Amino acid sequence: MNNEIYLVVNAGSSSLKFSAYQMPEKKELIYGYFEKIGMNDNFYSISTNGEKIKKNTYIKDHAQAVSILLNELFLNNIITDVEEIKGVGHRVVHGGDKYSDSIIINNEVMNTIEKLVPLAPLHNPANLIGIKNIKNAIPDAVHVASFDTAFHHTIPEENYMYPIPSEWYEKYLVRKYGFHGTSYKYITNAMKYILNKKHLNLIICHIGSGASITAIKNSKSYDTTMGMTPLDGLMMGTRCGSIDPSIISYIKKMKEQIIEETMNDLNKKSGLLGITGKSDLRDVEALADNGDKKAQVALDMYTWKIADYIIQYYNRLEGNIDGIVFTAGVGENQSRIRDRIIKKISKVTGINIDEAKNNNIASYKEQQTGVITTEDSKIPVWVVPTNEELMILEDTYTLTKSINEKSHTKIKR
Numbered sequence: 001m002n003n004e005i006y007l008v009v010n011a012g013s014s015s016l017k018f019s020a021y022q023m024p025e026k027k028e029l030i031y032g033y034f035e036k037i038g039m040n041d042n043f044y045s046i047s048t049n050g051e052k053i054k055k056n057t058y059i060k061d062h063a064q065a066v067s068i069l070l071n072e073l074f075l076n077n078i079i080t081d082v083e084e085i086k087g088v089g090h091r092v093v094h095g096g097d098k099y100s101d102s103i104i105i106n107n108e109v110m111n112t113i114e115k116l117v118p119l120a121p122l123h124n125p126a127n128l129i130g131i132k133n134i135k136n137a138i139p140d141a142v143h144v145a146s147f148d149t150a151f152h153h154t155i156p157e158e159n160y161m162y163p164i165p166s167e168w169y170e171k172y173l174v175r176k177y178g179f180h181g182t183s184y185k186y187i188t189n190a191m192k193y194i195l196n197k198k199h200l201n202l203i204i205c206h207i208g209s210g211a212s213i214t215a216i217k218n219s220k221s222y223d224t225t226m227g228m229t230p231l232d233g234l235m236m237g238t239r240c241g242s243i244d245p246s247i248i249s250y251i252k253k254m255k256e257q258i259i260e261e262t263m264n265d266l267n268k269k270s271g272l273l274g275i276t277g278k279s280d281l282r283d284v285e286a287l288a289d290n291g292d293k294k295a296q297v298a299l300d301m302y303t304w305k306i307a308d309y310i311i312q313y314y315n316r317l318e319g320n321i322d323g324i325v326f327t328a329g330v331g332e333n334q335s336r337i338r339d340r341i342i343k344k345i346s347k348v349t350g351i352n353i354d355e356a357k358n359n360n361i362a363s364y365k366e367q368q369t370g371v372i373t374t375e376d377s378k379i380p381v382w383v384v385p386t387n388e389e390l391m392i393l394e395d396t397y398t399l400t401k402s403i404n405e406k407s408h409t410k411i412k413r
Contacts (some may be wrong), residue, residue, distance in 0.1 A: 005029070005073075007138075008389045010091040011130020013122070014038060016065045019389055020078050023086075023397050026390065034065040045067065048076050066133045087142045089130050089396035091182070091388075093123035093230075095147030096173060101152065102395035103132060104403060105143040113145070119173065119228065122267070128233065140398040144391040149229045152387055154220035160226075176232075178224035180206045180328075184214050186391040187327055190384055194369075200322045201346050203313045205306060206386065207337070208328035209237035210277065212395030213306065215313035222305060223273055223316060225309055231267055235305050237279035240270035271299055281337060303337060307344035323381050324351070327374075327386040333362045338372060342381060350378035 003022060010017040016034040018046040029048065036042035037059050044065070044132055045054045055142045059065050062137050073079045076192040090105070096116045103109055110131065117124045135143055152160075161169065168174040191200055202216040214224040225233030225241075235241040243266075252262045253347060266367040276287060277296040287295035314321065325331075335358050342353040351373055361383045373381045 002120075003079065005079055005085045006400075006410075007085060007134075008091075008272055008392045008396070009088060009130055009134060011062065013126040013129075013371045016069070016130060017184060018061060018069055019251065019393075020073060020085075020159065021393055023393075026393065030073065030076055032069060032072060034068070037062060037065055046076070048078075056335040060128050061101060062133045063136075065143045066137045069258075070137060082138055085138050085139055085141045086396050087400035088134055088138060088352055089146055089392040089395045090134070091148070092127045092128065092131075092145045093179065094120035094177065095145075096177065097153070097175070097184060099145070099147050099150050100153035101157045101401060102144050102146040102392070104399050105145050106133070109145055109362055109399040119177070124259050133388070142403055144392075144394070144399050146182055146395055148179045149177045151185045152176075152178030152214075152221045152224055155223060159252055160211045175227055176224070178221065179216070179226045180210070180213070180214075181221070182388040182391045183327065183386040184216070184221060184224075186386050186388060187325055188219055189391075191323060191325065191382070194382075194384070195322060197322065201317050201320050201325045202322055203310055203317070205310070205324070205326050205331055205341075206328045207306065207326065207331035207334075210239065211236045211306075211328070212329070213309045213313065216315055217317060223313065231263075235302050236271045237281075238271050238273045240266045240267050240274070242303065249289050256294045262308075272302065281334055285334075285336060299337075299340070301352075303340040303344060310338050310341070310345055311348055324379060324381045326381070327384050327399075332362065332368070332383060332385050337360050338383070342373070351381060352377050353381075378392045 004020045006023050014037045016037065018032050019028055020030045022029055023028060023235050030049045032044060034044040038061060040365055042059050043054060043056045045052060060069065070082065079085060079100045086359055092113055092231065094116050098112055113124055125316045131143065154177065162174060164174060184204055187204050188200065191202060192198060198219045200216060203213065204216060205213050210230055212224055213234065215222045227233065229238050248262055252259060271279065272281065272284055276284050276295045277282050278287065285296050286297055288299050308322065330337055338358055339353055339355065342351060346352055354372060354374045357370065359369050361367050361372060363385055369384050373378045
C-alpha cells in the first residue's frame with residue numbers, strides 16, 4: 001500500500017499533541033497526547049481504532065517525546081518507513097503582522113517565529129521546540145506553520161490599532177492581532193458550504209477554556225475580541241479578559257510582585273477560576289445549581305460579557321448578519337450557556353431561542369450541527385463544531401502538493 005501520511009502537531013511548553021492522517025482521504029489513523037514532559041509524573045496516551053491507551057513512562061524532553069511518537073506510528077502499523085510521512089503541519093500561535101496564511105517552514109520562517117517570541121512568550125518558544133525536534137526526526141517531510149493570527153490579517157487599521165502613542169506600534173508592534181484564527185477560517189468555510197453563499201457576514205463565538213468572538217464581514221475577519229495577546233477580550237476559564245490596565249501596576253505594588261508574577265495571575269489564576277475556584281464551566285454550573293453565590297455571579301459575568309460583544313459586533317455589521325455561530329468546547333456542548341447568552345441579546349436583536357432544538361445539539365449527541373433559534377428569529381443562531389486540526393491538515397496537504405508538483409515539473413524539464 002502506497003501510504004501518504006500527514007501529521008498535525010501542537011507543541012506546548014510541557015506537552016505535545018499529534019494526529020496522523022491518511023491523505024487524501026483525511027482519515028485519522030491515530031491520535032496522541034504527551035503531558036507533563038520533563039516532570040516526574042508525566043505520561044502519554046494513544047488513541048487508535050477506537051481504543052485509548054494511557055502509558056506512564058518518564059519523558060525527559062520533547063526530543064524523546066518525538067522518538068516515542070514515531071515508535072508508536074511503527075508499532076500501530078501507521079508507517080513502515082519515516083519517508084511515508086509527506087507533510088507535517090505545526091500549530092504556531094503568533095505570526096505577528098508577517099504571515100497572512102500557512103507557510104512552508106524554512107530558516108527564514110524559523111527566525112521570524114523566534115523574533116516574535118516577545119509577543120507570545122508562553123507559546124512561540126514551545127512551538128519552536130516542537131518544530132525543531134520533529135524536523136530533525138522527519139527531515140524529508142514538508143513542514144508547514146499554521147498561525148493562529150493569520151486569518152485576522154484582514155482586520156482594518158481602525159479595528160486593530162490601539163489609542164496609544166504611535167511609537168508603541170511603530171517600534172514595538174503593539175496592536176491587535178487576534179487568535180483562534182484557524183478555527184474561524186474553518187467555521188467561515190463551513191458556513192459558506194452550509195448556506196451556499198460565498199460572501200458572508202457572521203458573528204462567530206469560539207467559546208472554550210480560551211474564548212474569543214470574531215465579526216466576519218464578506219467572509220473575512222473584520223474585528224475580534226483577543227488583542228495583542230490571548231489575554232484580552234472575554235472572561236475565560238483562567239484568563240481575566242479585558243480589565244482596567246491600572247490594576248496591573250496596583251496589584252504589582254501591593255503584593256510586591258515582579259511583573260511576570262502579576263501576569264501569571266491574570267493568565268492562569270483569573271476568570272472563572274479566580275472567582276469560583278473552578279475553571280470548567282460544567283463545575284461552575286454545578287456549584288451555581290447548589291446555591292453557590294460566587295458561581296452564580298460568575299455565570300452572569302461570563303454570559304453578559306459574551307452577549308455584550310455580540311451586540312457590539314451586531315452594531316459594527318449594521319445588523320446585516322447571515323448568522324451567529326457557537327463553536328468550540330463550551331459553544332458546542334453547553335446548551336444552558338447558549339440559552340443564557342441568547343436570552344440576554346433577544347430584545348435588542350429579535351433572536352429567540354428554541355429550547356428543544358438547543359437542548360438536542362452537542363458534540364456527544366446524534367445531532368452536532370444545526371439552528372437553535374425559532375423560525376421567526378431575525379437572525380439564525382447555529383451550532384457548528386470546529387476542527388482546527390483538519391484546517392491545518394488541509395493547508396499542509398495543499399502546500400506539500402504544490403511544492404512536490406513544482407519539483408516534478410523541474411525534473412521533467
